[in-house]
Amino acid sequence: AQRVTQPEKLLSVFKGAPVELKCNYSYSGSPELFWYVQYSRQRLQLLLRHISRESIKGFTADLNKGETSFHLKKPFAQEEDSAMYYCALSDYNTDKLIFGTGTRLQVFP
Amino acid sequence: SQTIHQWPATLVQPVGSPLSLECTVEGTSNPNLYWYRQAAGRGLQLLFYSVGIGQISSEVPQNLSASRPQDRQFILSSKKLLLSDSGFYLCAWSITRGTGELFFGEGSRLTVL
Numbered sequence: 373a374q375r376v377t378q379p380e381k382l383l384s385v386f387k388g389a390p391v392e393l394k395c396n397y398s399y400s401g402s403p404e405l406f407w408y409v410q411y412s413r414q415r416l417q418l419l420l421r422h423i424s425r426e427s428i429k430g431f432t433a434d435l436n437k438g439e440t441s442f443h444l445k446k447p448f449a450q451e452e453d454s455a456m457y458y459c460a461l462s463d464y465n466t467d468k469l470i471f472g473t474g475t476r477l478q479v480f481p
Numbered sequence: 482s483q484t485i486h487q488w489p490a491t492l493v494q495p496v497g498s499p500l501s502l503e504c505t506v507e508g509t510s511n512p513n514l515y516w517y518r519q520a521a522g523r524g525l526q527l528l529f530y531s532v533g534i535g536q537i538s539s540e541v542p543q544n545l546s547a548s549r550p551q552d553r554q555f556i557l558s559s560k561k562l563l564l565s566d567s568g569f570y571l572c573a574w575s576i577t578r579g580t581g582e583l584f585f586g587e588g589s590r591l592t593v594l
Contacts, residue, residue: 468527
């Protein structure tokens with residue numbers, strides 16, 4: 373069964389510290405993985421997708437099929453990065469997007 | 482450009498009363514439509530999704546139902562609300578066979594008393 377696991381409910385760091393939000397998945401086929409972000413009082417929106425291999429707002433995420441992980445990283449956290457982050461997996465056959473439970477990132481000044 | 486709207490934004494209903502949350506998409510045709518429930522500690526739970534008019538897939542057994550009477554309209558309903566139906570409901574759309582990017586509405590907070 374498809375599953376996305378985010379083990380941390382809350383991650384607190386100081387500004388300038390490195391950040392790593394963990395995400396592990398379970399999927400029988402070749403996964404497509406995403407990170408979504410929800411800033412305070414804003415809509416949930418796509419942050420990045422693994423297939424694009426892009427860096428958005430300084431964040432990157434590498435798909436590790438051996439470890440079935442897709443951790444989100446940023447070398448130097450900023451206060452404006454404080455938000456709720458969701459890892460998600462796309463089921464190609466059904467177009468469904470399956471989300472993890474989310475991690476709240478708090479960046480202190 | 483495409484937009485998505487859902488309403489009402491907040492709703493307080495007594496147990497046993499009916500529910501209707503509505504979602505509409507503009508600026509696109511034949512979108513995939515989704516209803517999610519967002520709960521603290523439980524993340525985003527997919528409730529229903531639809532790939533076309535009248536085509537609804539239910540992901541979890543529950544007290545809710547969904548309908549898609551028009552291409553860009555998606556309705557979440559209940560005949561009799563339970564306390565456990567309280568939560569934050571999100572509607573979303575994506576292009577058919579798309580890239581996995583969902584576009585979310587503003588959300589509807591339902592409180593059942």
